[in-house]
Amino acid sequence: MTINPDEIILFERGWFAINIxxxxxxxxxxxxxxxxxxxxxxxxxxxxxxRWQNLLxxxxxGINDQIREVxxxxxxxxxxxxxxxxxFIAISNVLAIVPGYTPPTSSLSTTAALAICxxxxxxxxxxxxxxxxxxxxxxxxxxxxxxxxxIIGELSRTLALAVRLYGNMMSGTIxxxxxxxxxxxxxPVVMQALGLLTGLIQAYIFAVxxxxxxxxxxxxxxxxxxxxxx
Amino acid sequence: MIIDWYTVIFQIINFLILVFLLRYFLYGxxxxxxxxxxxxxxxxxxxxxxxxxxxxxxxxAYRRKKEELQQQEEEIWEKAYATAEEEKRxxxxxxxxxxxxxxxRWEDAFNREKETFIFELRRRIGQQACSxxxxxxxxxxxxxxxxxxxxxxxxxxxxxxEDGQSALQEGLAKDEHKLVLRSAFEAPDExxxxxxxxxxxxxxxxxxxxxxxxxxxxxxxxGLEVDAxxxxxxxxxxxxxxxxxxxxxxxxxxxxxxxxxxEVSDRGKTGx
Numbered sequence: 081m082t083i084n085p086d087e088i089i090l091f092e093r094g095w096f097a098i099n100i101x102x103x104x105x106x107x108x109x110x111x112x113x114x115x116x117x118x119x120x121x122x123x124x125x126x127x128x129x130x131r132w133q134n135l136l137x138x139x140x141x142g143i144n145d146q147i148r149e150v151x152x153x154x155x156x157x158x159x160x161x162x163x164x165x166x167x168f169i170a171i172s173n174v175l176a177i178v179p180g181y182t183p184p185t186s187s188l189s190t191t192a193a194l195a196i197c198x199x200x201x202x203x204x205x206x207x208x209x210x211x212x213x214x215x216x217x218x219x220x221x222x223x224x225x226x227x228x229x230x231i232i233g234e235l236s237r238t239l240a241l242a243v244r245l246y247g248n249m250m251s252g253t254i255x256x257x258x259x260x261x262x263x264x265x266x267x268p269v270v271m272q273a274l275g276l277l278t279g280l281i282q283a284y285i286f287a288v289x290x291x292x293x294x295x296x297x298x299x300x301x302x303x304x305x306x307x308x309x310x
Numbered sequence: 311m312i313i314d315w316y317t318v319i320f321q322i323i324n325f326l327i328l329v330f331l332l333r334y335f336l337y338g339x340x341x342x343x344x345x346x347x348x349x350x351x352x353x354x355x356x357x358x359x360x361x362x363x364x365x366x367x368x369x370x371a372y373r374r375k376k377e378e379l380q381q382q383e384e385e386i387w388e389k390a391y392a393t394a395e396e397e398k399r400x401x402x403x404x405x406x407x408x409x410x411x412x413x414x415r416w417e418d419a420f421n422r423e424k425e426t427f428i429f430e431l432r433r434r435i436g437q438q439a440c441s442x443x444x445x446x447x448x449x450x451x452x453x454x455x456x457x458x459x460x461x462x463x464x465x466x467x468x469x470x471x472e473d474g475q476s477a478l479q480e481g482l483a484k485d486e487h488k489l490v491l492r493s494a495f496e497a498p499d500e501x502x503x504x505x506x507x508x509x510x511x512x513x514x515x516x517x518x519x520x521x522x523x524x525x526x527x528x529x530x531x532x533g534l535e536v537d538a539x540x541x542x543x544x545x546x547x548x549x550x551x552x553x554x555x556x557x558x559x560x561x562x563x564x565x566x567x568x569x570x571x572x573e574v575s576d577r578g579k580t581g582x
Contacts (some may be wrong), residue, residue, distance in 0.1 A: 083579070084312050086314040086317045087314075097316070099314075099317060101317055101321070102317060102320050102321070102324070105321060105324050106324070108323060108330045109327070109331065110331060112328065112331070113328075113331045113332070113335055116331075116332060116335035116336035117401060119333045120335055120336060120339035120343075123342075123343040126345070130382060133340075133343070136336065136340050137340060137343075137344055140336075140337065140340050140341065140344075141344070158334040158343070159337055160329055160330075160332065160337050161329060161330070163336075163337060164325070164328055164329045164332050164333075167332065168325065168328055174387075184321070187314075187317065188312045188313050189312075189313050189317035189318045189321060190313075190317070190318075190321045191319050192313050192320045192480075193317075193318045193319075193320075193324075194321070194325060196318070197322060197325055197326070201372050280382035302397060308481045
């Protein structure tokens with residue numbers, strides 16, 4: 081029983097080591113890419129849709145709607161980043177039902193990596209939308225004294241993102257493990273089902289929060305633009 | 311330390327790779343397909359709307375045409391009715407006219423027949439009256455009347471005009487000096503002598519060879535007639551009667567003409 085899957089090393093040569101977090105991440109990546117390729121290589125835009133194409137269209141439409149709702153902007157530029165966050169986390173979590181599989185999201189390293197990606201993506205999208213100066217000015221709002229708090233807020237929410245996802249996923253795995261030792265039958269199945277639900281909810285929460293942060297970084301610009309138009 | 315920075319860096323790279331892979335394999339194609347379909351749907355809707363509009367236009371055109379046709383049909387029917395009515399009226403008029411004409415013709419024929427009949431009747435009556443008179447005179451005729459007739463006849467020859475005398479001479483010269491005496495009764499010799507002497511008196515050129523032949527002819531109606539080669543000197547009730555008959559017939563014809571004219575004018579008035 082390990083709390084950190086990073087410590088289980090599958091392959092090691094010098095400094096290069098492959099632990100199960102990286103391995104299962106690759107597995108998920110491979111499955112996603114393969115599935116996408118299989119479905120999208122024969123897309124049609126007329127007549128009957130294949131059910132897989134239909135599924136993917138529903139999924140992407142759903143993500144687009146969510147992005148639109150949260151950011152009140154067109155989802156185009158955000159879709160690849162936010163959508164990948166959601167899909168990756170959701171698939172990683174859902175696969176937890178497969179015996180012998182350890183979700184990469186139950187490693188704090190993975191969740192931290194994703195949080196760092198969001199942490200970097202927020203200013204990147206902000207700068208793309210508003211320019212460097214406008215974006216940096218935001219840290220001085222409403223007064224210059226707020227600068228440290230703004231920076232702390234930025235960092236703490238990144239940390240919260242990472243720890244929230246990790247905690248939920250880790251706890252799910254650990255709870256199942258503990259319950260197995262106490263009540264070995266039936267009850268763990270219920271907990272597994274709950275774990276699936278939690279996994280999807282966490283994926284949703286992570287993606288939506290990322291979108292909210294990114295949107296808040298590019299919204300100021302949007303508002304000034306709208307004012308200018310008025 | 312739970313966070314393994316080596317794994318973190320690895321995962322960041324992994325995540326970025328995944329973003330690009332999915333962008334290439336998933337989002338791009340799917341979004342493009344959806345956009346294409348959306349465009350197609352919009353296009354199809356536009357096409358459908360255009361077609362619907364066209365169809366509506368066509369339907370309206372058809373409706374208009376149908377209405378026009380209906381109107382035309384009504385007009386044709388009305389015209390046909392009017393023509394039929396006209397025809398009917400004309401035919402009726404013609405029939406009436408024909409009936410009237412036939413009636414008039416028939417009436418005319420009837421009237422003519424009637425007139426002819428009446429005229430004939432009157433003529434017959436006239437003739438009959440004359441023949442009755444003639445028969446009466448024939449029945450009444452006797453020697454006394456005869457003697458009176460002879461006297462009258464001789465007086466007439468006595469008073470013969472010069473023109474008459476010369477005509478008589480010419481007639482005698484033509485017929486070998488033969489004279490024919492026709493009388494209703496047997497002429498007595500003594501009267502014949504008297505006549506001969508009278509003729510010799512007015513015709514001194516034929517004193518010797520004047521021959522007189524006597525014949526009886528009851529149609530003369532107690533009359534006498536001398537015929538000399540076509541020239542005649544005569545006196546008889548028959549000739550008077552003939553005059554009277556002629557007069558009566560003339561009178562009848564005149565009245566018939568007047569009646570006909572009156573009828574024609576009456577018909578003209580009633581006809582209008």
